[in-house]
Amino acid sequence: MKPPLCFPLRPLTALLLLAFLWAAAGKAQGQGKYSPQYNQLTVLDSTDMVVASIYSASKISLGLGEEVGLLFINTRTGQSVRVELPPPFQIDATALKESGRYRKERPVIIIGGDKAWNQNDKLDSNDLRALFITTSTGQGLQQVSPKGEHLVHWKMQKTTNALTFITKADSNRDGKFDEKDVNKVYVFHLTEEKLTPVNTGDPQATR
Template sequence: MKKYALYISIIVGFTLVSCKKEAIDKPKVIYEDATKSKRVALVDTSQIEVADLPITMEGTNFLIHPIGVISGKSKGFKSYSDSEQSFAVSNYGEYEITGYLKNLKFQEIGTDSIYTLTDKQVMIETATYLKTVADKSKLQLIVYSLADMDTNKDDKLDGNDIKSLYISTISGKKFTKLSTDFQEVIDWKIIETNNILYFRTIEDTNKNGAFDADDQLQYYFVNLVDKDWKVNSYRPI
């Protein structure tokens, strides 16, 4: 029994070491030829682009069509969100669309015209309608968390790349990046009393390709009433 326990311990230890080594071997940022990190990801021909049925946020006049991909390999289809056969590419909670989306398309209610949020390659994880801001100031805005660069240079955009922060109007227009290239967004929040969006990022200051305790946090805010959405830095500590 003791030999068996020892054997299991060795296997577990080896697995943990292997996982740790794999994490080190796969940094989130590769700085060699850093300017080439904005190259487009390779197109996976086994993927099929589909749209979910449209979503409308309460009190708005636009339909939002989530666009994602499903795999056409082997029998049937498989989505990123479900191991079983599925054609769904997104989920909708309270004023927030989530998923691994290639794009969003917008359509004003009562019109036939549908247009895309962006013509760039992105992987959108969340699109959050700022309902409280709309109620207070009549500003109808969406904040996005997404990957927009192949920072680890594996020729694809996914959760292993740096997460960035964007904003647009409810119509999908004025799609604007708020965070800085090569800084990972940690979190963000809205202060309703003055319509300020605050967010934090982490910068890989030691340039080891990973985000860790040796790196530096950066703090920013944006006045949402400002039509140019100027990003300001501040130092609370």
């Protein structure tokens, strides 16, 4: 019995075949592209707004639940605004019912985690956190905490319409935020949109 005929591929033919297979794989991947998943709604009291949390479907399928954005929905007009943090930040937490006024609206606080901080492209406890603010209609998104400083804790002061927060700077540049690094305290005045460092000073002498 004669062996089946086998024709070796010429370099150009092989290259064209590889290009065809690559294009076909890309098309198939595009057809299976995940759509954003809206799976949680929060009513903003005393406003017309409802906020939907947007998750990456690909991450949900892996059980990771990566929140990629917020959809601010005006239930009176039906209009919506989608808010995403600038790369490489990913939403880590939100505070949607804070008191105060920011650009004549209710403020929404967003904590963002820098996925690229420790160069593993995923958010974990060692990554830098930053403080962001936007309005209840999804306008005026800005980062409040200084760049490169890790958010430790924050509080809204309703009486003075101000955010007070603590950060930790990577002062020894070892890529970590620990007891060796310097703590800083700030006040962000929402009305003026002004950030003021707090002078912690030296301890007062005992009398």
